[in-house]
Amino acid sequence: MTTIPLPSAGPVRDTIEARPEHDNYLTHTRGVLSWAFTLDHKRIGVMYLWSVLGSFLLGGIFALLVRTELLTPGPTITESADTYNQWFTLHGAIMVFLVIIPSIPAALGNVVLPIMLGAKDVAFPRLNLFSYYLWVTGAVLCILSLAMGGFDTGWTFYTPYSTTTAAGGVIPVLTAVFILGFSSIFTGLNFVVTVHKLRPPGMTWFRMPLFLWALYATAIIQVLATPVLGITLLLLIVEKTVNVGIFNPAMGGDPVLYQHFFWFYSHPAVYIMILPAMGIISEIIAINSHRSIFGYRFIAFSSIAIAMFSFIVWGHHMFTSGQSALLNTLFSAISFSVAIPSAVKVFNWVATLYKGSVSLTTPMWYALAFLFLFTIGGLTGLHLATLSTDVHLHDTYFVVAHFHYVMMGSALIAMIGGVHHWWPKMFGRMYDERLGTIACWIIFIGFNVTFFTQFMLGSHGMPRRYYDYQPEFQVYHVISTVGSYIMAFGFVLTAVSLFGSFFGGRRAPANPWGGRSLEWQCASPPPFDNFAKAPRVGDCYDFSVVHWDEKTGGYWVDEPADPEVNPSAAPKAAH
């Protein structure tokens, strides 16, 4: 048996502070090519992060255009309904396929997962880089499709509209989404294998931080569900180019079949978005409460349970589509079952605050915002899972508000919270926490002004995807648009606070929040091969050995050595 390198004695802080300008993954090699051809998971993650944030800016601009157009009934800033239709389609497609799906797994997950796990990299670094370039290809094709006539199909590409519309960019964008799907599959595959095969000694399944459980559950969905989307979009391309009747009734096809195929992927995709967000929230809440997460095993298993359930509820998108009453009833019943693990997760997070030591850091504010918004997003799911009320609310702004609470208010807010949480780790600089917290509050307020109003719009009967509307809806639309401007201002402030850290931000300590998981044991930014010495795997939610260090402005961990790894070091526990 080979010997495992022994952890050296003494607190971890020595290794970091001894080398203030230490060699790290950002400075290890230099030049554009060293980034373009890097196989380092952290660099690939950082490239993903910039790409996703750039796409978020683009998708956000389209959101603002849509909201501004809706300030008044009839034309406001564009005379053409077609232009408006392209805006909301682009907003949806960019935010779903280019931003939210890759945001947490591919950007933050790539940076954090191997370090958290105690590995040097993901299982297949080349595949990882390939997956990034597939993303880039998909994104470029998506933008190119605009030059080829754009697309006005809605992000759902429902047939027969999508196969008969005159807009010329439909086939390019379908191809783009197909390619993006492969990027997502490869990331998922990489993560599944990494979690199974690259856990170091001592990192048992139930020692894994919950973010890893969440990424693992997400990866399973990515691998299993995304191929269905790929096949469906290929069929759509085949139908549109060579006129094989699959979905178009004019050629003997069935448009409802397309909806089944589409939602068979796109409902699990909702969990590709929300599960990793839940993982981030578990981390942020536990670390900032400095206590063990309440009901660790339940949260871990509920991630897997939600991933499994997510495959059998797709029909709840189709209650009014002509699907039979029996199917509607079954899908309604199963959809409710997803509510239970989701509710219990919320209870667990709240219970984790109980008798904790709650530090109100910027990431913690985002986590609290998440709890507030996810509770609303989840509870309004009840209205939509219930058959009789869904008939009224389906395809209205109520649905728009509901999924924004879940996809933006929850998934994206968690993503931004995660960026704040790991920013010091990724870039070695502290941002201005006061500015970051103010920005979080502004986003939170703007978000609620924008989207809570839309619940009321929808329940009063305002349909989705309307360029023009009746004047009695205007007051709600004006409030909602003002909210979106507040939110945009909040995001600008966030950017100022984050990027401001590069200009005179305090040098980040290795462990600014007092975390126990392994990424807080390596330097900030991490060295090229992650750990200067082999990490010691302990209970990642035991904060009794975490101590504040005034000198570095961070925490250090007085790690008792793991008896399984190094039995001889076990008695050294007391500090």
Added chain:
Amino acid sequence: MDTPTPPTFWMPTGASTIAPGVDHTLDVINWICYFFFAVILALMVYFVVKYRHRTGERFRTDYPHHNTPLEIGWSILPTIIVIGIFVVGFRSYLDIYTAPKNAFDVKVTAQKWGWTFQYPNGAQSDDLYVPAGQPVRLVLRSSDVLHSLYIPDFRVKRDVVPGRYTYAWFQCDFPTGQPGKEPRNPNAARVEGDLDEAQRHALFCTEYCGTGHSKMNRYVYVLDEASFGEWMQKQSRWIDDIPEDQLWFKAGPKLFARCSQCHSLDGTDGIGPSWKGIVERVKAYPFVGEGKRYGTWEDYVRTSILVPGDYVVPPYANAMPTFKGQLNDLAIDAVIGYMQHLDQLDPKTGKLLPTLDPETAQPRAAGATK
């Protein structure tokens, strides 16, 4: 109940027999949501304030890791609640789904971007007219892409799927009264500022269908049984009673209301070509004339209405739905006549110029008031 339920904070007025049940279900769910939201928020705020930690202090260690009875309890409680909600929603859904046997059938055809409602006696209308106090079943079909028929005040929605029939039904017991002589386009009505008329109910398309999706909204008028029968009779022969030489100004503007989604009269380019100067343009086409593909310009117009894809003039796409079965010969004559008299029509509204007498289309006598 004698009147529709009034609008509330969450819901619009409820005018169908199923509306109170749906609203009640929604209320129950709302109160469950308020309760859980309040509890979660209150605990969250309380814990954050009470267990606030200041940097440098020691961490508490007296916290529980888990609590099995509590965790089982808060798993079972939501389970019972969602089963309850499911049952309530399922029962009222069965009422919404199944139309009573004695329902009055109206055939609905959705096309980009309008609705055609057809009644048992052959009458047609662009707005929906229904009898009060009687279940009405809508038989829905689409002549192009997916649409969805939605009447918020009735809590009814159903997708309209090409290649399939779908059904929706409702019963409204409260007559709304009739609009003026002509069913109005709601968007036109809004500009004129007369939205308050009657208690008519809005009808929307809620499945995205392209350029005119947001214009695909009409109204529902509920008439008491006697006036509904009368209306249906009159509607079925509205065009037959018009003398042939008056068709262009008595039927034309009403028919044009549907064409105006894509065609303008003032030269503005729309989804289809403007009708300004259309007669001269069509006459000059190389494929129109004696011995050519279309013998007369009227032939080309007629074919374009019935078989729009027969010959499409670039750069326009073949986007027009067919009006076969919806416009009879008299109606097509009216449209052709309308095209020939554009100089006597208001290019903005498509109606007869106000200086002309609506009965004769002759200039009004001097001094006559409008």
